[in-house]
Amino acid sequence: MEEEIRLMDIKALQEYSRQDSCIDDYLFMTDRLENMLAGEKSARTKVFLMIYCTRGEVNLELNNKSYRLQTDDLLVGLPNTFIGKILASPDYQVKIICLSGRFIQRLTQTEKYTWKSFNYLHRNPIKHLGKKEKSLFRLYLNLIENKITQKENPYQKEILLYLSSAFFTEFIAAIGKDTISPEEGTRQPVNQPDFIFKRFMEALTSDNGRHRTLAYYAEQFNYSPKYLSRIIKQVSGKNALTLIHENAIECIIHELRYSNKSIKEIAIAFEFSNISFFAQYVKKHLGVTPSEYRSSHPFTADPKEQDLPTD
Template sequence: MEDFLLNCDVCTDRRITVITSLDEIRREMLDREIVMNDYVAVLLLRGSAEVSINDKIYRIEQNQMLFGQPSIVLRKLMISVDAEVKSIAISGEYAEEIFALDREAINMQIFLKQNPVFSIDEDSVRVFCQYCDLLKSRLAPKKLPYQKEITEALLTAFKYEFGGAIINRVDFPRSEFTSADNIYKQFLVLLESSSAKYHQVSYYADKLNITPKYFSAVCKKISGKTALQVIDMAVLRDVESLLRRDDMNIKQIAATLGFPNQSFFGRYVKKKLGVSPQKYRENLANNV
């Protein structure tokens, strides 16, 4: 957004960006295309805007939201001179780190991919603005006690407020989901059905009665990631969650997560996270 917003009140820590006001803005047009890497929620408080999302033109009016997610393509953005917005952007990697891949999340993700612009009511507008202001205050340059934990708690609460605002306004058109959408949803349900996760792409392809090649193509189309990357995201989230606990040793964690032995688990964590499980546990304890 920095390319076309003038005199924006922007606060960021590279993982989260909050835009809370536009003091002066003139009509601009973005000729180059942008492939999104972040999750972005933009609320238009006044004025109007128009944008091409994946080659489809959307007009945005007062009290409407634009939701962008990784892999969508934005082009030809135009904003009226009287526009006022508030926006929260979360990096794709950070969102994957703090938000679970559950059935509700994927239903919402698919719906928002099909409906990136939608209206919200006055109460939801007020709440969205409050979260913008709260998150901005937590992104202060000065390091605050429990700053990371507070920020993550606010983002989690915002996720549910945001989801609730959508559910209150629209019915999820489940019948309009494509076969690829349904395959991906079923995959996530399988993936989240137990702590011990299978790491092989072929296992999930067999369960879904499709070939591994087609399964990988579906994952790439829907999420922008390979099937193995999605599996690793879920496994690593569980790894971090269990390593935060002090009532399980490394061997027990490896067994819980379905690794054949502690040595294999150690090599996996070292390859994916760059350090041993024990070192990663120490880093978590020290909030590194």
């Protein structure tokens, strides 16, 4: 019988160690490696995982390949990565931050070079931080930790999400020189799969979650669904339908949390044939019905539209 692989998501991490920091279902932070596997031999991540080694040495496996982290090494595990066999020196110290797949999806919907960065990270998951990068990254981590430990205020969650967004963007910028050629932006031969993927992501982002079938997007570009699916998998490492549903559910979450529309109105806006199908779709991807999700996340104004507090 095949061994069941534990899924590592924000909820599972929070349940395993309630002493560590968790912000909603987007962010989890800890300095204890044992929280990663929760006593299991291996796990499959559903988060964007970053392990920053500040002291000592850490050895682990990602997708059955062995890696070693030493002081000032930063390891990144992309969603759907298998992680296991974690061993560390007695004097190890790490900072671990996990960002949910939905949070990353929200951050990267319009990022021009993120998919190139992810492809690079899939092949090169460890980056050694130089003096300036180390100083900057530690500043971000200290800010996030400091804000988490402060007494909660009405803006705390939004501030932490913005800090995490900035931290993630700084990281993408830090590896940018490894993934973007100096000639980027000038006229260069365009790789056909890259071009198709770019068009697909642009169409996906502008659609705002209204269409959720591969056939719809394949028809837009006059490709067969099978061909489009193969290209998306080749370039991004993810299934096209996974990207489609991630985009749709992120848009739906935004409406559930930040609009005062009824569940029925939201279902209509996303072109579901009836409210029952909408409820089934949301429960499949979030584990709860739209009403249950909304009741656990009371309506607030969209953070993007809030004015900054003034003195």
